[in-house]
Amino acid sequence: MSEHLNNYPKLHNAAWPGVVGKGGEGGDAPIGIDMMLDLTAAAEVDGVKFDGFDLFLYAPHIDIDACMTSDDGIRELADKAAKRNLEIGTVVAPIWGGTGGGSAFGSDEERRNFLAQVRKGCHVAKRLREMGIRPNGAVRIDTSGGVEDWCVDPEGNQKKIITTLNDACKIAADYGEKLVAEGEICWGGMHSWRRMLELLEGVNQPDVLGFEADMSHTLLYLMGYNAPEDALVPANFDWADTAVFDAAYTKLTDALRPWTLDFHVAQNDGTVHGTGDHDKTGRHCPANDPNGRLDIPYRAGFWLREHGQLTKKIRHLCWDGCMFSNEVMMKPETWNHILAAMLAVRDAHGWVEA
Numbered sequence: 001m002s003e004h005l006n007n008y009p010k011l012h013n014a015a016w017p018g019v020v021g022k023g024g025e026g027g028d029a030p031i032g033i034d035m036m037l038d039l040t041a042a043a044e045v046d047g048v049k050f051d052g053f054d055l056f057l058y059a060p061h062i063d064i065d066a067c068m069t070s071d072d073g074i075r076e077l078a079d080k081a082a083k084r085n086l087e088i089g090t091v092v093a094p095i096w097g098g099t100g101g102g103s104a105f106g107s108d109e110e111r112r113n114f115l116a117q118v119r120k121g122c123h124v125a126k127r128l129r130e131m132g133i134r135p136n137g138a139v140r141i142d143t144s145g146g147v148e149d150w151c152v153d154p155e156g157n158q159k160k161i162i163t164t165l166n167d168a169c170k171i172a173a174d175y176g177e178k179l180v181a182e183g184e185i186c187w188g189g190m191h192s193w194r195r196m197l198e199l200l201e202g203v204n205q206p207d208v209l210g211f212e213a214d215m216s217h218t219l220l221y222l223m224g225y226n227a228p229e230d231a232l233v234p235a236n237f238d239w240a241d242t243a244v245f246d247a248a249y250t251k252l253t254d255a256l257r258p259w260t261l262d263f264h265v266a267q268n269d270g271t272v273h274g275t276g277d278h279d280k281t282g283r284h285c286p287a288n289d290p291n292g293r294l295d296i297p298y299r300a301g302f303w304l305r306e307h308g309q310l311t312k313k314i315r316h317l318c319w320d321g322c323m324f325s326n327e328v329m330m331k332p333e334t335w336n337h338i339l340a341a342m343l344a345v346r347d348a349h350g351w352v353e354a
Contacts, residue, residue, distance in 0.1 A: 004048050004343055006350030010316035011342045012089050013040040016056035021323035028326040033061040041084040043335035045343055052087035054318045057121055058094040064120050074124055078133040088128050089137035089316045090262055093121025096144045103145035104164040105157040111164050118168045122175035136315040138178040138262050140212055142187040147226045150188025161189045162202040169208040180212035180262040185226045186279035192227030193252055200259045210261030213303050214320050216268035216284050222248050239293055253302040263303055264320040265342050267292040284321045287341035297344045304349040317342055
């Protein structure tokens with residue numbers, strides 16, 4: 001009998017590491033959805049398996065445009081999940097310019113394209129929910145604009161983003177969905193913890209728009225990458241100074257935890273990384289990377305607990321390991337190490353629910 005008694009939050013893998021950061025000259029080829037699901041379903045630790053996966057609504061995993069006129073692709077995806085005893089959670093709307101979207105602080109046309117992609121993401125999410133394969137989760141977005149472009153007019157661009165996100169909230173509410181904004185240092189307006197909080201408070205629709213906290217990306221918030229004025233630890237920070245680290249991490253999580261609706265378990269070595277056509281952002285390290293700066297179960301508790309008490313807002317945890325090489329991703333032990341790390345988080349910060 002397994003000693004792991006907690007059954008919530010559910011444990012999800014992510015399908016998008018098979019696509020994000022892939023392609024390009026000399027880059028690894030994308031990994032198809034079937035292989036990503038097979039790798040997920042095969043992982044097992046102490047008799048515990050992944051409960052589900054989070055999904056990137058983009059080719060080659062799914063044709064989101066075709067999904068607007070037919071349920072065939074959505075049904076096929078739901079069947080693929082059910083066949084492997086997996087549920088689907090959060091879905092990523094392809095809101096970037098190269099996928100048909102546009103910047104949330106760009107031209108009128110770009111912002112219309114951004115909102116059109118949000119609508120498509122919410123449509124697929126709702127249909128998956130109605131098919132019974134998606135019991136929880138949100139629709140993930142960012143600003144789809146770079147920090148350099150945002151810096152041309154910081155305050156004006158923040159106002160544009162708030163207007164765009166308000167419009168996106170109206171779309172999500174019409175579909176009965178929630179949006180989660182993933183703060184990454186590569187997205188203008190979401191590139192620092194203070195600017196991210198500014199957007200969430202400016203939109204001020206916590207029942208519709210929340211924060212997606214990724215342990216790798218938010219670690220770089222502490223360090224002030226792309227926003228040194230918002231750093232929470234000093235330059236040349238000594239990672240062995242746990243008192244300074246704890247104080248900074250507490251300030252970060254106290255600010256963003258109330259807005260957090262989605263949570264990514266991840267590891268980071270304190271550096272930035274990018275492959276393929278993905279901008280440099282938090283380096284996702286393997287769960288057992290000896291250079292990892294995060295005690296994963298301990299740091300996860302800063303997000304999942306408030307004053308020591310479980311918030312129970314997070315219904316599923318998702319692993320994020322973007323830009324791992326295909327060689328690493330094709331090894332079964334990679335996913336067992338990941339599952340073990342996530343299981344340790346649930347053991348420490350989970351609960352039992354019928």
